Amino acid sequence: MKNTYGLDHVDLKIIKILQRDGRTPNTDIARLLDVSESTVRNRIARLIEKDVIQIVAVADPFKLGLDIAASIKIHVDIQKADHVAMELEKIESLWYITLATGASTFNAEVYVRTINDLQSLLKDRIWKIDGVTHTETSVVMDYLKREYCWDF
Known part of the structure; x- marks a missing residue:
């Protein structure tokens, strides 16, 4: 998949998980993706900083x-x-x-x-x-x- 933000398969998997539940703990994401918690934390911070994602409460x-x-x-x-x-x-x-x-x-x-x-x-x-x-x-x-x- 081509993208302009240099996203790799780990970034995309993190996004998929957070789309289902934005409150998923970084430790759970790390375990699911077989990466360190710090990798997940840093990736999420970068995705937020580059405006690729927002983590918000969506009210009904x-x-x-x-x-x-x-x-x-x-x-x-x-x-x-x-x-x-x-x-x-x-x-x-x-x-x-x-x-x-x-x-x-x-x-x-x-x-x-x-x-x-x-x-x-x-x-x-x-x-x-x-x-x-x-x-x-x-x-x-x-x-x-x-x-x-x-x-x-």
């Missing part, structure tokens, strides 16, 4: 009272795309924003408590950004698959 937004999940396609005047991107990044409730190909310039995902909160986000924040021409919003009814392990 619904259990936190954020009952509305939505996907928002944001169409913009292409001449103002950089400005729109900077403004979107300031909106904390947008947890995921992508620059996309296709009809919409940006795709964003949000969790909010109520449908009124979603309406306020659109009307009072996103629609007021200079350069946004229109949006298409889809409310998520159910997650059929939601994983954080990628096959590589």
Whole structure:
């Protein structure tokens, strides 16, 4: 497998293990991979430092009272795309924003408590950004698959 960060098979195996459980002790990883604990500790530190991985707690937004999940396609005047991107990044409730190909310039995902909160986000924040021409919003009814392990 070709990668640009000089990752070897040990790095990739460490990542796979941590994707399943980010709390796996370094000693357990070392035993599974037949390497020293210090090797695992140093590799993880390097992967974090190079922004290859993050080790975070992933909360279930619904259990936190954020009952509305939505996907928002944001169409913009292409001449103002950089400005729109900077403004979107300031909106904390947008947890995921992508620059996309296709009809919409940006795709964003949000969790909010109520449908009124979603309406306020659109009307009072996103629609007021200079350069946004229109949006298409889809409310998520159910997650059929939601994983954080990628096959590589």
